[in-house]
Amino acid sequence: MRKKIIAGNWKMNKTFLTSRELLLEVIHGLSNDVLDKTEVVVCPPFTSLALASELIKDKKIGLGAQNIHQKDDGAYTGEISAPMIKSLNCQYVILGHSERRQYFGEPNHLINAKVKNALKNEIKPILCVGETLEEREKNLHLKIVDEQVTLGLKDLSVENMKNVIVAYEPVWAIGTGKTASPEQANDMHVAIREAVENLFGKETADNTRILYGGSMNDKNASELLAKQDIDGGLIGGASLKADSFIKIINSAAK
Numbered sequence: 001m002r003k004k005i006i007a008g009n010w011k012m013n014k015t016f017l018t019s020r021e022l023l024l025e026v027i028h029g030l031s032n033d034v035l036d037k038t039e040v041v042v043c044p045p046f047t048s049l050a051l052a053s054e055l056i057k058d059k060k061i062g063l064g065a066q067n068i069h070q071k072d073d074g075a076y077t078g079e080i081s082a083p084m085i086k087s088l089n090c091q092y093v094i095l096g097h098s099e100r101r102q103y104f105g106e107p108n109h110l111i112n113a114k115v116k117n118a119l120k121n122e123i124k125p126i127l128c129v130g131e132t133l134e135e136r137e138k139n140l141h142l143k144i145v146d147e148q149v150t151l152g153l154k155d156l157s158v159e160n161m162k163n164v165i166v167a168y169e170p171v172w173a174i175g176t177g178k179t180a181s182p183e184q185a186n187d188m189h190v191a192i193r194e195a196v197e198n199l200f201g202k203e204t205a206d207n208t209r210i211l212y213g214g215s216m217n218d219k220n221a222s223e224l225l226a227k228q229d230i231d232g233g234l235i236g237g238a239s240l241k242a243d244s245f246i247k248i249i250n251s252a253a254k
């Protein structure tokens, strides 16, 4: 049985003060019962990680960063490394997000290096994959996503895979209000599970959690999360509103 994960990706939003407000609202809105049933992760910007770490100290809420550099340290001005986020108690990191692929030119081999570095530092990568609208219209979505999974997870072991989470995020659904239908999303999750099976075998594929991301909100979450192969959500916009995020988590816990 795969435990569902709901992870909030705050992206480049929230200052120190407004992060505090949002996180306190989320913490107060979640019952222990719900937190036992569903893994909840918040991924604030780097500047709010220390604060978030303190606020969730005794709570069953995980902490994630939104990126890391592929090296542990060195002369890389402006970058943040895995040991740095680890020192703030981050257990997760989002890698390969389409905004990083698109705006910062991150290719699959770099994302793979970051995934390996996260694992080396005992941080669980949430590897994001997903096709653009153009790729879907050209019927290339299966090929593109298979490639992103295969190259993103290259050279990992079955043991490593126990700590890897995959997120399917169709680029055309991110921040657009357009969601993949539950069937469309589930079909892609099945394809991703097959790609994982080809690389690591059936047991690993059956145990790997695959989240859906792309305009998931409190209205559509239940239907998406009810699908067999959808093991949770990576939530952007709706994670910035405590009530929406809490409702999504509550529907995952049902």
Ligand code: PEP
Binding pocket: 009, 169, 173, 174, 175, 176, 213, 214, 215, 216, 234, 235, 236, 237, 238
């Ligand atoms: C995301 O960027 O990971 C995401 C899913 O964003 P949104 O929910 O806003 O589409």
